[in-house]
Each structure stands twice: as C-alpha cells, then as structure tokens.
Amino acid sequence: MNILIINNNETITTSYGFYHSIFIRNYAESLGYGVCMVTNPDLPTFEKALETCNPHVIIFFGTHGGSRSIIGQDHHVILGVDGYDEEIETRIYGSNIHLLQDKIIFSLTCWSGKKLGKELVKAGAKAFIGYEKPFFFISASLTPSWDDKAEPFFRCNVNGLKLMLSGETLENVYKYTKNCLISEATNYLEKDKDVAKYLIYDATGLVIYGNKYIKLSL
Numbered sequence: 001m002n003i004l005i006i007n008n009n010e011t012i013t014t015s016y017g018f019y020h021s022i023f024i025r026n027y028a029e030s031l032g033y034g035v036c037m038v039t040n041p042d043l044p045t046f047e048k049a050l051e052t053c054n055p056h057v058i059i060f061f062g063t064h065g066g067s068r069s070i071i072g073q074d075h076h077v078i079l080g081v082d083g084y085d086e087e088i089e090t091r092i093y094g095s096n097i098h099l100l101q102d103k104i105i106f107s108l109t110c111w112s113g114k115k116l117g118k119e120l121v122k123a124g125a126k127a128f129i130g131y132e133k134p135f136f137f138i139s140a141s142l143t144p145s146w147d148d149k150a151e152p153f154f155r156c157n158v159n160g161l162k163l164m165l166s167g168e169t170l171e172n173v174y175k176y177t178k179n180c181l182i183s184e185a186t187n188y189l190e191k192d193k194d195v196a197k198y199l200i201y202d203a204t205g206l207v208i209y210g211n212k213y214i215k216l217s218l
Contacts, residue, residue: 001218002034003165004055008063008072010040012142017062017108019144020154024059024161031165032218043096046078050099057216058100059161060107060130062154067114068092070107081119087111097123104214106164108157110134113207120209127170127210129177135205136198149195152188153202156180164216171212178206 007021008014018039028035036053038045050058064071066087069080077085079100080092087110097120105120107113107130117128137153144150160177164170185199 001057001216002036002053002055003028003057003059004049004053005035005037005059005061006041006046006049006063006070006072006078007037007039007061010073014062014064016137016139016144016147016150016154020158021059021061023158024061024165027162028165033165040073041078042073042076043078046072047096047099055103057104057106057164060105060109060112061157063107063109064088065107065109065112065116066090067111068116068119070109070112070116079116081116095119095123097125100125102126104128104170104216106130106161108135113205113209117207117209125210127208127212127214129170129174129206129208131202131205132207133201133205135202137202138192138195138198149192152184152195152199153181156184167215167217169213169215170208170210174206174208174212178203181206 007018009018038049066085068085069077072078082095101124105128113130113132138149140149141147160173164173181199181203185196188196
C-alpha cells in the first residue's frame with residue numbers, strides 16, 4: 001500500500017510542516033508502506049505523482065490553501081474546485097478533485113475542510129480529515145527542530161497519522177487528534193495562554209467527512 005505525502009518548504013511557515021512530515025514518512029516506511037514524498041509540486045508534478053505512486057492515502061502536511069484549493073510551488077493551485085477561492089483570492093477554472101477518487105485524505109492545510117474536503121468525498125474520495133479554519137501555531141524560534149512552542153501543534157497531527165498508519169479507524173484518528181490538541185491546551189493554560197488559545201482554536205476546526213470506520217491494512 002502506498003502513501004503520498006505532499007509538503008512545502010518555500011516559506012518559514014510551511015517549513016514546519018515539511019520538517020514534521022519527515023517523521024510521518026519514516027514511521028510509514030518502518031511499517032512497510034511504500035512512501036512517495038513530493039515537495040513544492042506544481043500541478044503537472046502533483047498529477048504525475050498520483051499516477052506513478054498510485055497512493056491509497058494522500059497526506060497534505062503544512063501546505064497552504066483555501067476553502068476550494070490546495071496550493072503548491074509559487075502559489076500554483078494543485079488541487080481545486082471550480083470557483084472563486086476567497087481565502088487565497090484566486091479564481092479556479094475547472095476541478096481536478098476526481099483524481100482523488102477512492103483515496104483517503106489527511107490535510108493539514110488551512111481552510112481545506114470548509115468546502116474542498118466535502119467536495120472530494122462527493123466526488124468519490126473514501127474519507128477526508130482536515131481543518132475548516134486556518135491552522136494556527138505559535139512559534140518561539142522560527143526553527144522547527146528547536147521550537148518547543150510549535151511542537152505540540154504538529155505532534156498531535158503526526159501522532160494522529162501514526163495511529164491511522166497503525167490500523168486505527170479514521171474516527172479514532174480524528175478523535176485522538178482533536179483531543180490531543182485540547183489536552184495540550186490544558187497543559188499550557190498556566191504557562192502560555194496564547195499557545196493554549198490557538199491549540200483550542202485548531203481543535204475546533206478539525207473535521208472529518210466520508211467513511212469514518214475505514215482502517216488501513218497492509
């Protein structure tokens with residue numbers, strides 16, 4: 001079974017997703033999954049990766065996007081639904097969501113759960129987990145490997161994905177990730193109220209669509 005990880009390292013913000021996605025790749029490979037990782041793809045590169053990797057699961061980790069789209073290299077839309085995307089202020093002509101038919105999608109991408117996730121499932125994707133609001137995190141150092149404040153935001157998502165790869169239902173993955181963010185917020189209430197506030201904010205934005213009872217099995 002193959003996993004396709006799409007990430008981005010063009011900005012400081014997206015470099016955090018890039019850094020933490022490596023842990024996902026390493027864990028998936030340790031379990032025996034075939035893993036394809038594509039960084040900063042444009043549309044042709046993304047579509048080629050879908051063809052050559054033939055993934056069962058697609059993980060967008062720390063990419064930018066809007067309610068109708070996920071964007072790749074140089075702000076190019078790589079996955080989108082026809083219409084005007086207010087969040088990225090871009091008119092999308094045509095849709096390519098049919099390319100993710102029968103796929104399971106996890107999207108750590110701002111706004112992608114607002115409309116795109118629903119439309120993906122309508123178009124035949126098996127399931128979607130993602131965020132319907134902006135995904136915020138607090139940074140202390142601007143260096144992912146040394147940033148203790150940012151770490152819990154990403155760790156909850158990484159560990160949720162590890163559960164999925166280990167065979168937990170998507171419903172349990174969703175519940176774990178949301179509850180992890182809330183639990184971390186409780187831990188930070190006394191020492192850093194801003195971190196706690198945004199952990200709660202992210203937890204309230206996490207959504208799941210499609211078949212919640214799917215389990216991955218190698």
